Amino acid sequence: xxxxxxxxxxxxxxxxxxxxxxxxxxxxxxxxxxxxxxxxxxxxxxxxxxxxxxxxxxxxxxxxxxxxxxxxxxxxxxxxxxxxxxxxxxxxxxxxxxxxxxxxxxxxxxxxxxxxxxxxxxxxxxxxxxxxxxxxxxxxxxxxxxx
Amino acid sequence: xxxxxxxxxxxxxxxxxxxxxxxxxxxxxxxxxxxxxxxxxxxxxxxxxxxxxxxxxxxxxxxxxxxxxxxxxxxxxxxxxxxxxxxxxxxxxxxxxxxxxxxxxxxxxxxxxxxxxxxxxxxxxxxxxxxxxxxxxxxxxxxxxxx
DNA sequence: TTAGTTGCAAACAATTTGCACGTTG
DNA sequence: CAACGTGCAAATTGTTTGCAACTAA
Numbered sequence: 001x002x003x004x005x006x007x008x009x010x011x012x013x014x015x016x017x018x019x020x021x022x023x024x025x026x027x028x029x030x031x032x033x034x035x036x037x038x039x040x041x042x043x044x045x046x047x048x049x050x051x052x053x054x055x056x057x058x059x060x061x062x063x064x065x066x067x068x069x070x071x072x073x074x075x076x077x078x079x080x081x082x083x084x085x086x087x088x089x090x091x092x093x094x095x096x097x098x099x100x101x102x103x104x105x106x107x108x109x110x111x112x113x114x115x116x117x118x119x120x121x122x123x124x125x126x127x128x129x130x131x132x133x134x135x136x137x138x139x140x141x142x143x144x145x146x147x
Numbered sequence: 148x149x150x151x152x153x154x155x156x157x158x159x160x161x162x163x164x165x166x167x168x169x170x171x172x173x174x175x176x177x178x179x180x181x182x183x184x185x186x187x188x189x190x191x192x193x194x195x196x197x198x199x200x201x202x203x204x205x206x207x208x209x210x211x212x213x214x215x216x217x218x219x220x221x222x223x224x225x226x227x228x229x230x231x232x233x234x235x236x237x238x239x240x241x242x243x244x245x246x247x248x249x250x251x252x253x254x255x256x257x258x259x260x261x262x263x264x265x266x267x268x269x270x271x272x273x274x275x276x277x278x279x280x281x282x283x284x285x286x287x288x289x290x291x292x293x294x
Numbered sequence: 295t296t297a298g299t300t301g302c303a304a305a306c307a308a309t310t311t312g313c314a315c316g317t318t319g
Numbered sequence: 320c321a322a323c324g325t326g327c328a329a330a331t332t333g334t335t336t337g338c339a340a341c342t343a344a
């Protein structure tokens with residue numbers, strides 16, 4: 001790279017003495033473009049299309065770094081492995097359909113109220129907040145699809 | 148054992164062609180007595196005090212069975228392994244303190260409202276609903292304890 | 295220059311499974 | 320006795336780590 005990256009994320013990395021490398025930018029880019037909730041393995045496969053030399057270890061290390069930096073979050077969507085997505089403004093529920101496997105996001109004002117109530121009543125510093133739900137989505141209920 | 152167990156859980160197992168064995172009863176018993184959220188490993192250790200021959204595989208198999216039967220639920224409390232607890236009446240949040248590691252439960256009427264809203268707006272059959280939170284508990288905020 | 299980054303392979307941790315033997319209904 | 324349950328060890332899966340080579344600032 002022959003220029004200085006100036007996007008806020010690169011800055012945020014540099015501030016902690018970390019480098020905004022091509023591989024890290026690539027992975028973050030893939031995450032930001034992915035409308036879903038990719039796991040480390042699928043990010044690795046996609047990243048390899050652009051950078052055939054990248055290793056799975058680097059994917060994991062980058063995900064850990066981005067997570068620690070508050071840029072992405074990790075969710076356990078009912079399975080045994082993590083799924084990742086960029087941190088967004090509003091809290092939302094991840095609903096996974098047991099039949100078709102789709103992950104559906106659900107936002108609602110009650111979520112922020114709930115967080116506020118937790119802070120108020122528990123007097124905690126709330127840094128993580130994940131809601132995962134499961135069952136049958138409306139489509140699979142109609143078609144009668146079963147897990 | 149020289150008597151027929153008649154508790155509802157044994158019944159619920161038998162209905163699916165499953166047997167309410169001593170080992171299964173033991174594990175369920177430990178779960179029901181444990182005020183916390185034990186993982187498979189600690190249940191195994193406790194179970195071995197009563198039944199020195201029990202294997203970790205049996206613990207895992209039993210946990211899977213109890214879960215499938217709707218008797219217990221599994222939560223991922225921020226770590227890479229599962230924690231288990233008997234299914235209780237009301238939905239609750241599991242808050243894990245990043246500093247002291249304590250898991251604090253939080254119940255609130257908003258939780259049931261949220262579930263109702265999800266069913267209504269998403270038209271789903273909601274079977275799983277887990278909320279995990281993290282941060283610093285009020286005690287660690289005071290003492291300044293850090294992760 | 296030099297601290298930070300990466301690939302590779304080996305190490306780990308949590309959980310699952312094949313199979314022969316044991317137990318239950 | 321026929322089906323289900325269990326121990327053991329090996330296999331899987333997902334993730335982390337040691338280390339030598341590499342690269343950005």
